[in-house]
Amino acid sequence: MKNEWPLWEIFIRGQHGMSHRHVGSLHAPDAEMAIKNARDVYTRRNEGVSIWVVEANHIAASSPGDKGPLYEPSESKVYRHPTFFDIPEEVGAM
Amino acid sequence: MYAQMVKSEATNDDPEKLAAFQERIDRGEKIEPKDWMPEGYRKTLIRQIGQHAHSEIVGQLPEGNWITRAPTLERKAILLAKVQDEAGHGLYLYCAAETMGVSRDELTEMLLDGRMKYSSIFNYPTLNWADIGAVGWLVDGAAIMNQVPLQRTSFGPYSRAMIRICKEESFHQRQGYDAIRKMAEGTPEQKKMAQDAVNRLWFPSLMMFGPSDKDSTHSEQSMKWKIKINTNDELRQKFVDQTVPQIEFLGLDLPDPGIKWNEERGHYDYTDPDWSEFFDVIKGNGPCNVDRLAARNKAWDDGAWVRDGLLAHAQKKAARKHAAE
Ligand SMILES: [Fe+2]
Ligand SMILES: [Fe+2]
Numbered sequence A: 001m002k003n004e005w006p007l008w009e010i011f012i013r014g015q016h017g018m019s020h021r022h023v024g025s026l027h028a029p030d031a032e033m034a035i036k037n038a039r040d041v042y043t044r045r046n047e048g049v050s051i052w053v054v055e056a057n058h059i060a061a062s063s064p065g066d067k068g069p070l071y072e073p074s075e076s077k078v079y080r081h082p083t084f085f086d087i088p089e090e091v092g093a094m
Numbered sequence B: 001m002y003a004q005m006v007k008s009e010a011t012n013d014d015p016e017k018l019a020a021f022q023e024r025i026d027r028g029e030k031i032e033p034k035d036w037m038p039e040g041y042r043k044t045l046i047r048q049i050g051q052h053a054h055s056e057i058v059g060q061l062p063e064g065n066w067i068t069r070a071p072t073l074e075r076k077a078i079l080l081a082k083v084q085d086e087a088g089h090g091l092y093l094y095c096a097a098e099t100m101g102v103s104r105d106e107l108t109e110m111l112l113d114g115r116m117k118y119s120s121i122f123n124y125p126t127l128n129w130a131d132i133g134a135v136g137w138l139v140d141g142a143a144i145m146n147q148v149p150l151q152r153t154s155f156g157p158y159s160r161a162m163i164r165i166c167k168e169e170s171f172h173q174r175q176g177y178d179a180i181r182k183m184a185e186g187t188p189e190q191k192k193m194a195q196d197a198v199n200r201l202w203f204p205s206l207m208m209f210g211p212s213d214k215d216s217t218h219s220e221q222s223m224k225w226k227i228k229i230n231t232n233d234e235l236r237q238k239f240v241d242q243t244v245p246q247i248e249f250l251g252l253d254l255p256d257p258g259i260k261w262n263e264e265r266g267h268y269d270y271t272d273p274d275w276s277e278f279f280d281v282i283k284g285n286g287p288c289n290v291d292r293l294a295a296r297n298k299a300w301d302d303g304a305w306v307r308d309g310l311l312a313h314a315q316k317k318a319a320r321k322h323a324a325e
Helices: A031-042 A066-073 B015-026 B039-058 B061-062 B074-097 B104-112 B131-149 B157-182 B188-207 B217-224 B232-249 B277-287 B291-301 B304-324
Strands: A007-013 A018-028 A052-055 B260-262 B268-269
Touching: A007 A031, A018 A031, A018 B074, A018 B157, A031 A052, A031 B074, A031 B277, A052 B188, A052 B268, B039 B074, B039 B104, B039 B157, B039 B291, B061 B131, B061 B291, B074 B104, B074 B157, B104 B260, B104 B291, B131 B157, B131 B188, B131 B232, B157 B217, B188 B277, B232 B268, B277 B291, B291 B304
Parallel strands: none
Antiparallel strands: A007 A018, A007 A052, B260 B268
């Protein structure tokens, strides 16, 4: 039982024109089998037009503890949102 | 319910962290795998999700039993698709459990050597085709009762697995009801088979929700943590209320003479299942416990050379590619 197949994270493009989205994970011996298994596990009802598989241990992730330093700086930059600016009605849609 | 009598684990954590954690849950935030969580939350969820996953996998056996003997090619294709979905449900749930730091093989080993349980319902046999209809309708129907609220559970991966599962379940229940309806509306012999299936599976289905709340000691903490949303009795009552009119529509007799509409409560009264039978089945003495575990062990052992062979092949291919670079 030590020979466990590696874990793969599965990303599916649901429709043409959309981004791939993470849908879950599965075990497979290699990328080719991971795609085949993903087809069976995650697209049994037309949920996808394209599949990406990434071995889970190749994914680097931010840690929950970094939330503050990573995202707080953007909170003070309200001018990045269009609603920050008042545009007179006479100017029309902008 | 596919996870019955999940013992909630005591927690020995820093009270301040515990309080902050509880606040997150009360605010309706989802807990993600890398977030801090109490040890008891982690352990209880591994047990609960693992047991749920095992139930999906073992649950394929009673239905798989009839795939080759389905009455028509269409019924066979439908049942095959349904059973394949259950394999998928097992996989979604194993993955959710694995995010908490337990490996797939550990979970499998614990099922195979009996340390982890699966739902008591799958230790009952499917004797004929009417049972297949009754299982889809009643067993998946009972599972849905439990799974719909669990979509709102506090643990992100579990909640997402539940959402995916719920999308697929209503097909399961409908195909079952459709199959048994054909029999209930068929020849007198067929109708008798449908009645017999409902009679036999009724109480085991009620047992799926677990013992009565007054005897279920582990609910309180789990409900606080939102890994259990409703009490066992609430869900059981809901299931009875929903199912009785469905039985009547089929023109079948109610499987329990104690079923009566209670005007005052606004619910059907019903007879409690025989809990001594339930505990006996949980202990391993149901009609099919031995068969089910033997089948899972055999599948695991017989598949060992495939798992090893594919992994060896993948490693060789990777080494060759590496050498060529
Ligand atoms: Fe399922
Ligand atoms: Fe199902």
